[in-house]
Amino acid sequence: MRILVMGGTHFIGLHFAEAALAAGHEVTVLHRGRTGPGLLPDATHLIADRDADLSALRGRSWDATVDLCAYFPRQVRELAAALDPGAAGRYLLVSSLSVYDVPAAPGYTEDSPLLPADGPEAEEVTAESYGVLKVQCERAARQAFGPETLLVRPTYVIGPRDYTHRFDYWVERLARGGEVLAPGRPDAPVQVVDARDLAAWMLALLERGASGAYHAATPPPFGMGSLLDAIAAAVAPPGTTLTWVSEEFLHAAGVTQRALPLWPAIPEIRATSTADPARALATGLVLRPVADTARDIQPFEHVPDTLGPAQEAELLAAWHQR
DSSP states (O other), rough: OOEEEETSHHHHHHHHHHHHHHHTTTEEEEOOOOOOSSSSSSSSSEEEEETTTGGGGTOOOOSSSEEOOOOOOHHHHHHHSSOOOTOOEEEEEEOEEEEEEEOOOSBBBSOOBBBBOOOOOOOSOOTOOOOOOOOHHHHHHHHHHOOOOOEEEEEEEETTTTTHHHHHHHHHHHHOOEEEEESSTTBBBEEEEEHHHHHHHHHHHTTTOOEEEESOOSSSSHHHHHHHHHHHHHHHHHHHHHHEEOHHHHHHTTOOOGGGTTTTHHHHHHTTTOOOOOOHHHHTTOOHHHHHHHTTTTOOOOTTOOOOOHHHHHHHHHHHHH
């Protein structure tokens, strides 16, 4: 296949482009040229800013288009307008589990109600607007590219090259050992998917001509305890312990979810962290053990805004003295 990747030089996109090239496909990546030299030497590179000028796409055509960086519905519409009729081939939009209204019960499916999204289109991505914008992107995608559109709704994506370092924070922290502050309850739901597994599966969906919406996530029940235990089994030195500190204590101390990444700190996040991935698993999504992903994370500097050693020690001392 000839595949166009919108945003193919970072994290999920880079893993996807590498998988497609390894499988013998012809890959074109459109990006802003801010990555290092030598990246994806076997791909065709189109240097452009999708928010400014997509004329580089004119006169070209592909069998499939993978869009990893559409955060505003106008970006989907502008991409469709920049392409010649039919030039996109099958369109795959990487969306999010954030598109859902608060589910009625754990194990919700792809047919669950989405967030109301009939209002104005936001011009800024915030915690409040992100989910609604993704719903609007999905709607724009189906309108522009037709009913064969593929909608992939992943949970937290983890693995090598993750520029957010959310999962990596816990790998780095547990690798230091000692007493580790674990937020909330061990059974609080959280779902993850390795970017390499996500990329390989998305490629397989395109190869078989699939369409529709799919979840990409760890099957529930899966909680923070399972996540941290798996990471600890891979990287923690002997003697490492987890101390579970209540949400009420952390909130009272002013600790946010950003300080302890992946912590499902609010009810809405806990509710949407129970998606059923059965449809994706039935189409070939294979999820590697979390411990294997943890072993592949390279050392890095401490993540800004996350809990540092001194603050963690203070919180643990206060927790034990309460």
